[in-house]
Amino acid sequence: MKPKTVLPLKSYTNACRVVTMACKQCVESCHYMLRSNKLGSIVDLLTSRLASIGEENVSNVLPADALASSLMELLATAMVSIPPPATEEFTQSRMDLVSYLVCQGVVERLHLWLAEIQKPIAGQGFVEEFVGNSLQLMVASTEMICVKRSLFDGKTQDSTQLALSLSFSNLLGLLS
Numbered sequence: 001m002k003p004k005t006v007l008p009l010k011s012y013t014n015a016c017r018v019v020t021m022a023c024k025q026c027v028e029s030c031h032y033m034l035r036s037n038k039l040g041s042i043v044d045l046l047t048s049r050l051a052s053i054g055e056e057n058v059s060n061v062l063p064a065d066a067l068a069s070s071l072m073e074l075l076a077t078a079m080v081s082i083p084p085p086a087t088e089e090f091t092q093s094r095m096d097l098v099s100y101l102v103c104q105g106v107v108e109r110l111h112l113w114l115a116e117i118q119k120p121i122a123g124q125g126f127v128e129e130f131v132g133n134s135l136q137l138m139v140a141s142t143e144m145i146c147v148k149r150s151l152f153d154g155k156t157q158d159s160t161q162l163a164l165s166l167s168f169s170n171l172l173g174l175l176s
Contacts, residue, residue, distance in 0.1 A: 009067050016070035023078045030081040034093055039078055043100055046071040050109040062116055064126040072133040075101075079140035098141050110134045 022029045033039050049068035082094065101107065114134065121127045 013067045013070045016067070016074045020070070020074045020077045023074070023081050025081060027081065027083060030078045033078050034082060034097065039075060039097055040100055042071055042075055043097075043104055043106065046075070047104040047106060047109070050106065050113070053113065062121070062124070062127055064124075064130040066126060066129075069126070069130045069133045072130075072137040076133065076136035076140040079137075079144045082144070094144050098145050101137075101141055107138070110138070 019033075023033065046068060049065050049071065053063050053065050053068060079097070114131070117131070121131060
């Protein structure tokens with residue numbers, strides 16, 4: 001069942017693209033998005049959209065959602081544009097965002113979606129964009145917590161549980 005929205009999905013998608021442009025190369029916008037918990041709301045909406053994609057897949061066609069793709073692009077852009085933290089409080093905010101992504105099941109949902117790909121996706125515009133944005137989100141999440149340490153060395157404590165989630169979901173093996 002599709003969630004009922006007040007505005008058309010295209011309006012939400014365009015709003016995401018505007019905020020993405022505002023976050024590109026603008027540290028102040030990214031700081032605001034992180035500190036005001038706006039990115040947490042974006043994660044909530046992304047989780048909802050990814051859940052609805054799974055429910056809609058009744059045919060052999062690989063579903064792709066333009067809004068979910070735009071949300072992933074927005075999150076990835078904001079994460080990449082945030083410079084390395086200067087304070088412990090800011091470091092914790094970054095870790096909290098990645099933890100929230102993991103806790104909401106975004107990594108697992110992306111793994112399930114990417115596992116559905118059985119043939120080349122060249123020429124399928126929305127699907128190519130969705131795959132690219134999902135990969136950008138995973139790279140940005142990993143880079144966000146790996147600024148000064150190695151996440152996969154086995155010695156570092158991962159408070160976000162991202163490494164554990166990536167290994168249990170086999171997302172890294174799927175992508176390679």
